[in-house]
């Protein structure tokens with residue numbers, strides 16, 4: 001085996017940094033290691049240039065790197081090469097956490113850090129030694145049985161890997177930014193982040209001399225260095241030492257890095273950053289909702305965000321603020337307030353991301369295990385699509401409201417203001433922001449329709465299609481019995497208002513437990529009544545007897561949800577109401593009881609035919 005080619009699969013859609021074409025380091029680093037071992041290596045980053053297929057005709061092995069949002073594309077590529085009889089290995093965070101799925105497309109899956117595993121795998125392919133001794137490897141045997149070898153420990157000495165050789169990258173000259181890694185891992189543990197499961201909580205870093213060598217090797221050829229570390233200043237003393245070294249050696253670079261708000265608490269660090277050429281910091285603000293910050297386990301408060309913005313701006317360093325919207329404690333207002341907040345604080349660029357369950361993270365496990373993932377079309381797991389059922393809003397609301405909030409931030413007046421101030425970089429960022437939001441908004445309708453279809457089908461399956469029955473039987477005048485027997489006054493008022501506002505044609509009879517032919521009885525089971533469920537069913541059969549309704553002509557369905565709002569959404573779905581109507585009716589109902597939400601995650605529905 002001689003020709004080993006690497007591909008970083010392309011992104012599914014545009015984002016505001018699409019114009020920078022920044023690759024991840026994995027393929028380039030692994031390619032460099034194999035090149036040093038004497039193999040003929042080429043690296044293709046699809047976001048930099050399309051794959052020139054003829055250059056891969058002689059491939060003996062293809063190594064494909066993907067994250068979750070690019071997994072579908074990676075699978076497509078893998079299939080294509082396997083059909084040609086080329087060996088395929090897949091790696092990166094997506095395949096690491098869902099190796100069984102990836103094994104449908106590739107011969108080998110390298111889980112976790114690939115430096116040692118890939119070298120051992122190629123040694124195996126060359127000499128035919130045993131596969132099951134290679135830690136971090138997943139594969140199928142000839143009978144199709146899946147094997148996951150034990151995990152490989154994280155690399156201890158980051159200096160042991162070579163300096164990435166960017167000349168291996170096809171059309172590298174087109175890229176304007178060079179990625180440099182000074183560390184791996186992060187001591188924090190945010191629940192949505194896959195860095196911890198992938199690279200660990202222990203902060204590992206390269207020596208200062210090694211980092212300087214890397215910068216000197218790469219930087220002069222490009223305009224900008226992006227330190228791709230997830231937390232560039234997790235150890236402030238080592239970061240200061242690095243910055244002092246850049247200054248002392250008079251290395252003239254302009255750079256950006258990802259940091260936490262805590263950098264702003266260290267003035268010495270801030271001024272060293274500016275002096276060493278810091279152009280912008282990417283900060284995960286994540287949320288302006290204190291409850292969400294704590295739910296994410298972010299270890300940061302709203303005042304830290306405000307302080308950081310003020311202090312970083314005072315040091316003339318640009319800010320790219322990243323927010324993650326849609327947690328169980330966020331509602332529509334949180335999204336709208338976030339856009340206002342970012343605009344008011346006048347930061348240079350923002351990314352409002354939809355909370356995305358990334359495989360390997362606690363958020364993924366929680367949402368998957370509770371059945372809240374709407375689909376697994378990985379190309380939509382790009383932080384710009386809602387892919388799960390949020391608690392305080394529908395998935396369509398989360399999707400559209402996030403896009404609208406982005407649209408508020410990126411506007412033509414803001415671009416013109418940047419141009420007026422000769423700030424061409426942020427004028428371009430603004431234009432990309434406007435373009436990508438416009439594109440996303442125009443595609444939003446079809447995505448939202450897709451979501452609605454999926455959600456309604458799931459709902460119909462769960463509720464045994466009573467929606468259709470109800471529609472056929474009752475036609476235009478819809479008669480509903482709202483069973484308020486055990487509700488408190490305010491709860492009863494809430495549901496009566498909700499139903500009245502939901503559909504003017506509804507005839508709502510607030511009654512004791514009664515069952516009439518061709519009617520729908522809705523019993524909201526507020527949380528303090530949950531234990532009455534069984535009792536309710538018992539009561540029900542007595543009612544049937546009294547009303548002489550044959551038992552086989554009735555259907556009892558419990559609609560489970562995750563919040564009062566979602567219970568209302570379920571009732572709305574049952575009555576074929578639009579999501580806008582449901583939202584409006586819910587807000588008015590809440591207003592009618594002074595805005596005090598109560599718990600109601602179950603609604604009992606009885607249909608008598």
Ligand code: B12
Nearest residue numbers: 011023024025026063064065067068091092110113114194
């Ligand atoms: C730079 C970066 C970006 C850049 C460039 C992105 C790009 N080209 O894809 C920008 C800013 C544009 C970006 C955008 C996004 N990113 Co980003 N990004 C990173 C970051 C910080 C560094 C990547 C890197 O170079 N890592 C260092 C190298 C050495 O690691 P590596 O590439 O993973 O490779 C190692 C192993 O994975 C493995 N390996 C990888 N590939 C292969 C292939 C084979 C065959 C083998 C054997 C081994 C192997 O071996 C390598 C060496 O150990 C990572 C975080 C991180 N620490 O990795 C997040 C990360 C990759 N991004 C992430 C996400 C979610 C996104 C976005 C969807 C949302 C966002 N944050 O804006 C977008 C989507 C972009 C897209 N491509 O569609 C997640 C992905 C998780 C997942 N399961 O999908 C990460 C891990 C961050 C996180 N917080 O969880 N990102």
Ligand code: SF4
Nearest residue numbers: 186188189190193230
């Ligand atoms: S989001 Fe940032 S701070 Fe939180 S665990 Fe991930 S890398 Fe660390």
